[in-house]
Amino acid sequence: MNRRLFSAISLAIATLVTAPAFAQNKLVMGVSVPAATHGWTGGVVYWANRTKGELEKQYPGASIIVKTASSAAEQANQVQDLQTVNKIDTLVILPFESAPLTKPVAQVKGKGVYVTVVDRGLTDPSAQNAYVAGDNPGFGKVAAEYMAKAMGGKGNVVVLRGIPTVIDNERVDAFNAVMKSHPNIKVLDAKHGNWNRDDAFKVMQDYLTRFKQIDAVWASDDDMAVGVQKAITQAKRSDVKLVLGGAGSKDYIKKVMDGDPVVTADVTYSPSMIADAMKLTAEARITGKAMPATTIIPSVLITKENASKYYVQDSPF
Structure with a gap:
């Protein structure tokens, strides 16, 4: 068998071997946020669900699971379920409280899940891969x-x-x-x-x-x-x-x-920061590009001149 034919066969075999593995390696992102207990968190829930639809449309085959929690204990249990039941490979979380969520999130990260924390930082930053927050x-x-x-x-x-x-x-x-x-x-x-x-x-x-x-x-x-x-x-x-x-x-x-x-x-200190975190994380995970360890979203003054730019009629907040 000549070298050129051998190379072609080897490439074909490699493609057959790797293609199924790649197809199975689709993004499975869990998004864990506090329930809509007041206006701002109501906005967080709205933006999380809205962005879920946008990302699943943008990245065919991606699965985004949004969970809301009314307490730190409930959120800790949900994070564990996302990993064991939903088999997530990525977690975007806005912690209900910092301290009670640090250990559960660290445990999930220790099992290979990529973690982006939003807004309320954990007490141990090593429990996260990336952090997104307002200024x-x-x-x-x-x-x-x-x-x-x-x-x-x-x-x-x-x-x-x-x-x-x-x-x-x-x-x-x-x-x-x-x-x-x-x-x-x-x-x-x-x-x-x-x-x-x-x-x-x-x-x-x-x-x-x-x-x-x-x-x-x-x-x-x-x-x-x-x-x-x-x-x-x-x-x-x-x-x-x-x-x-x-x-x-x-x-x-x-x-x-x-x-x-x-x-x-x-x-501004918009609840849409959860959307920013989800989009940045999804892009990094799917493209393989590194996500910055910290992303700070600037606070902007809203006046009559620019207010229409920030007005979202459908948002509950």
Whole structure:
């Protein structure tokens, strides 16, 4: 047998051997996210399911399984089931809480599953292959810079913080760092509203009782801004000229678009980051290209001029 014929036969055999293996090596991605317990996570669930359809259409043969959990314990069990029952080779997870999910995710990664963590980091970064999140320091910085300019560099501000977390600390620290360069703006107080409308309503009621002049409120979240505005309306206060939320809910983007005199801007921290994480991970896994260890999605100021770009009518948030 001549060398050329031998090579051709060898190539044909190799193709026959490798083709079935490649065909079986289709993407099986598990996506684990918190249930829609409030506006932002409702948006996460929406974007996860929307992106599932887009990726399965873009990559024929790919399978995307989306699971939602109402607690850290439920999510930990779901992660195990995704690996043992669904036989996933890839996991994209937005942890319900960091600490309780670290060990379950590490165990799955130890079995060969590629892991991308979104937003709420694990306590041990070695349990992940990649991390995708919003820019939390940027979130606070962009908000403070806009407020300082809108207030003309002077006046009284009250702040509503989120749940006590590293994320919240990063946002508030960056906000305060900007405000230090504006000595004529006084931050009267900063209390936790826990990213919750009802809690924010109570905090704002307290502020309105204690402070007779409030020029602006950094609600730091659009859900909390709803509670803030409800308290202001009930108290019939006209001194508050600016309420700045955050995260880019469609209701607050619409207020900006429509020229609301008090809600003149917002700051992005979109739940669509789950979609970004899913797309980046799928592309990396299917093409074999390396995914960056960390991807930070910038926080952008939303004003009347660019609000329509960020408005998504179908999103629940």
